[in-house]
Amino acid sequence: MEKKNILWKIIGPVRRKINMAMITSGLSSVFSIINLLLLAFLINALFNSDTRQVLYFLGGMLISTVISYVTRLNAFDRSHYAAFELEAVLRMQVARHLAILPLGYITEKGSGGLTKVLNDDVRSLHGFVADATPLYARAYVFPIVSLIILFYFDWRVALISVGIVLLGVLIFIFIMSRNKGVYKKFNDSKEAINVSVIEYVQAMPIVRVFDGGKTSFVRFDDALENYKKILTDYYKEYGLGMRISMFILNPLPTFIVLLLVGSFWYMNGQIGFLTLIISLLLGTALVESLHTFRSIMNLTFRAEISAKRIEEVLNVKPIKPSDKDLKPADASVVFENVSFTYEGREEKALEDISFTIAPKSFTAIIGSSGSGKSTILRLIPRFWDVQEGRIKIGGVDVKDMKLETLMAQLSFVFQDSFIFHDTVENNIKKGMEEADREQVTAASKAAGIHDEIMQLPDGYDTLIQERGINFSGGQKQRLAIARAILSNKPILVLDEATSFSDTENEYKLMQAFKNLMQDKTVIMIAHRLETIKKADQILVLQKGKVIQRGNHSELITQKGSYRQVWASYQEARNWHIKNV
Numbered sequence: 001m002e003k004k005n006i007l008w009k010i011i012g013p014v015r016r017k018i019n020m021a022m023i024t025s026g027l028s029s030v031f032s033i034i035n036l037l038l039l040a041f042l043i044n045a046l047f048n049s050d051t052r053q054v055l056y057f058l059g060g061m062l063i064s065t066v067i068s069y070v071t072r073l074n075a076f077d078r079s080h081y082a083a084f085e086l087e088a089v090l091r092m093q094v095a096r097h098l099a100i101l102p103l104g105y106i107t108e109k110g111s112g113g114l115t116k117v118l119n120d121d122v123r124s125l126h127g128f129v130a131d132a133t134p135l136y137a138r139a140y141v142f143p144i145v146s147l148i149i150l151f152y153f154d155w156r157v158a159l160i161s162v163g164i165v166l167l168g169v170l171i172f173i174f175i176m177s178r179n180k181g182v183y184k185k186f187n188d189s190k191e192a193i194n195v196s197v198i199e200y201v202q203a204m205p206i207v208r209v210f211d212g213g214k215t216s217f218v219r220f221d222d223a224l225e226n227y228k229k230i231l232t233d234y235y236k237e238y239g240l241g242m243r244i245s246m247f248i249l250n251p252l253p254t255f256i257v258l259l260l261v262g263s264f265w266y267m268n269g270q271i272g273f274l275t276l277i278i279s280l281l282l283g284t285a286l287v288e289s290l291h292t293f294r295s296i297m298n299l300t301f302r303a304e305i306s307a308k309r310i311e312e313v314l315n316v317k318p319i320k321p322s323d324k325d326l327k328p329a330d331a332s333v334v335f336e337n338v339s340f341t342y343e344g345r346e347e348k349a350l351e352d353i354s355f356t357i358a359p360k361s362f363t364a365i366i367g368s369s370g371s372g373k374s375t376i377l378r379l380i381p382r383f384w385d386v387q388e389g390r391i392k393i394g395g396v397d398v399k400d401m402k403l404e405t406l407m408a409q410l411s412f413v414f415q416d417s418f419i420f421h422d423t424v425e426n427n428i429k430k431g432m433e434e435a436d437r438e439q440v441t442a443a444s445k446a447a448g449i450h451d452e453i454m455q456l457p458d459g460y461d462t463l464i465q466e467r468g469i470n471f472s473g474g475q476k477q478r479l480a481i482a483r484a485i486l487s488n489k490p491i492l493v494l495d496e497a498t499s500f501s502d503t504e505n506e507y508k509l510m511q512a513f514k515n516l517m518q519d520k521t522v523i524m525i526a527h528r529l530e531t532i533k534k535a536d537q538i539l540v541l542q543k544g545k546v547i548q549r550g551n552h553s554e555l556i557t558q559k560g561s562y563r564q565v566w567a568s569y570q571e572a573r574n575w576h577i578k579n580v
Contacts, residue, residue, distance in 0.1 A: 007300070007307040011129055013089045017082035018133045025075035025134035026141040029289075031068035033145050035061055036285055040277040047273055075134040083130035090122045094310065100318035103383035104342075117313055121306035128303035135292050142289040146282045154271055157279040160261060161286055164254050169290070251284040258283045319382055325402045328394020328409060331490035331521040333357040333380060338389035340375060349375045350544045353389070357537065359490075362522045364532030366565065367541030373525045376541075377493050380523070381410050393491070411489040413516075417480030419471065424453055425460040428482045435486055446515040447482035449475060481512045492517060494524040529569045538562065 011018065038061045045053035094117060098106060106114065143165070150158035262276045271279075334357070340350045350372045357363045365373045379386055382398055391398050398406055420427050428443060429435040440460065444450040452475060456462040464471065471479070484492065494513075513531075526532050533552050540548035540555070540562050548560050555562040 006311050007128075007304050010090070010307040010310055011086060011125060014082040014086045014129065017078055017085070018129060021075045021078035021082060021134050022137040024071050024078060025137035028068050028072035028075060029138045029141040030145060031064045031071065033142065033149065033282070033285075035064040035068060036281045037149070037278065038064060040274060040281050043277050044274040072134075075137070076130075079134050080130045082133075083126040086129055087122055087126050090125065090310065091118055094118055094122075094313055097314055097316075097318070101316055102319055102385070103381070104378060105316055107378075107383065114313075117309055121309050124302050124306035125310075128299050132296050132299040132303070135296050139289065139292040139296055143286050146286040146289075150279060150282055150286075153275045153278050156265075157258065157262065157271070157275070157283065160258060161254070161279075161283040164257065165287060165290060251288045254287045255280060255284045319385070319403065320399075322400050322402055324400045325405055326396040326400045327405060328396045328401070330394045331359040331409065332392075332394055333491065333521060333523065334390075334392040334395075335376070336390045336392065338379065338386050338391060340379060340384065340386050340388075342384075348544050350379075353544070353546060355537075355539060355546060355549065357521060357523060359394075359521055360519055361536040362517065362524070362534065363537040363539065364524050364526060364535040365539045365541060366526070366529070366532070366562070370543075371541040372544040373541055374495060375544075377495050377523065377525060380491075380493065381406060381412075409489055410491050410493060411484040411487050411520075412493045412495070413477070413480045413484055414495045417476050419464055419476050419479060422464060423458075423460065424456065424462050424464060424479070427464060427479055428486060430483060432486055439486060440482075443482045443486035446485050447478045447512040449478040449482055449512075478512050481516050485516050489520075491521045492523070494522065494526070529566060 008015070038057050042054060042057035042061065045051075045057060098114065147158055147162065150161060258279050262271065262279050265271045266273065266276045335353050335355050338350055338353045339348055341348045353372075353376070355363075365376060367373050378384065379391060380393075380398070382403070385399065393401070393406070393409055420430065425437065425440050428440050437460065441450060444453055444460075453460055453462075524532060524535070532538060536551060537549060538551060538555055539546050540560070542561065548555055548558065548562050550558070556566060557563075
C-alpha cells in the first residue's frame, strides 16, 4: 500500500491528465461492449431473417467501432503526452533537488546510481503512465459493465462467468502472494549482469593484459547463472499454478462452459436465443479483458520500485541554508575541534581536528589512505556539515554564509577533473560565461595548455568528446587549472591534483600550479612529497587525527611519521633497476 501511495504521489503533477486518459479509455471500453451487444442483436436478427434490423445493427456497429477506436487512440495520446510531461517534470525536480543536496551525498551515491534514477527510473514511470493508466480503466470498466449487462439478461449466466473469473483470479492471487520477493531478486540479478558487463568493458585493457580474458568473465558468468537459476526456480515452483490460472482465464474454456450450459437452458426454453448469444460474447470477452491485469501488474511493479527510488532521493534533506550572509574578512581557513562521522558508519572520519591556515599561505596535507585527508577538503565547501566543532573562512563560520558567498571563495582542482562535452573555451569558462576569449587565452597560457589547444582542429572552438576521451589526463588537469585561474578565487583546494602528472606533463603541471597558486590560500593533498616541500605548513594525518604539523625543515628533524615517509620517498627516487 505504501509503495502504491508513493507511486501515485510521484505522478501527481500529471494526475489530471491521467484521469482524463482513464475516463476516455473507460468510454472506449463501454463502446466496445456496445459493439458486442449490437453484434448479438445482429446475430439474433439474422437468426430471425430480419434484413432491415440487420442493416440497422451493422450501421450501429460501424459507428460504435469508430467511436471505440477513436476514444482509445485519444486515451493513449493523452497518457503519452502526460508521460512526456512527467519525464520532464521529474528530471527537473530531481536535478533541482540534487543541486541543493550535500555534495557528499552525491559523491557517495555515485554517478551510476543517480543516472539510474534520472534515466531508468524516470523512464519506468513514463512506461507506467503511458501504457498502464489507460489499461487501468479498461481493466475495471469492461468487466464491471459486462457483469451488469449479464445480470440484467440472466443472473445465472452472470454467476457462471463470475465463478470462472473468481476461480482463476484466486489461483493467480495465491501464486502472486507467495512470490513477492521473486521480482526483487529478478531485478537485482539483472542489475548484477549490467554491472558485470560494464566493468568488463571499462576494464578491457587490464583484462587483456593480465588474464588474457580467461577469468574476466567469471563475474558475468556468475551473474548469468544466478539470473537463470532465479527464473528456473520460479518456473518450477509457480509454473504449474500459473498455467492452470491462465487456462481457466482463457476465453476458449469459458466459451465452452457457457455454450454447454447456455445451450442446455436454451433448448429447455429457460433462456432466449438473444440471451444465449449475449452470454457467449460478453462472458468470453469479460474473461479475456482480465488478461490486461497481467500487463498492468508488471508495469505497476516496476513503477513502484522506481517511484520509491526517486522518492528516496527527493527525501534527502538539502543543505540547511544560512539565514545570515556574513562576508569573510580574508582568505584564512580555521578548523576548530572538528569531528565528523559518515552516515551509516560508527568510526569517526575526523576526531577533534584543529588547525589554522593563514591567508595566502600554502598548506599540504599528507597521510595514508583513509586518514581523513579528502574529508577535510570536502568539509570546507560544505559537501557535508560537521557534527561537532566549526569551520571558519575569514573569521566567519561557513554555516553563516550563503552558499553563493561560500563558493565565491573557493576554487577546486580535483584528482579526476570533469570535462564537459562542450567546446574547449566553454569548459574553461564554465560558471564564468561573461569571460571573453582574451581572458580565456590568458588563463590557458598560465596553465600551460594554450599551445596544445591551438593545435586542435578548431582551437578553442574544438568540441571535446564525451568524458574528454580525446584529452590526456595531464591535459584535462591543465584545463581544470585554466578554469581555476580564470575564476581567480582567493582559496584554492587541490585534491591529489598531481596524480596524472607524467614525465612529459610534470614540468608543465608544476609551472601551471605555480601560476595558479600566486597570492592565494592553497590547501593541497599530494602523494608526491617533492610538490609540498615548499609548503608553509604540512599536516600529517593518521586515523582522523593530526599527528604532526610544521614545515618540511621542522618535520624532517623530528622523529615521526613524516620523516619515515620522506626517507621512503627518497629511497624510491634513488632506486634503479640493476642487472642481475
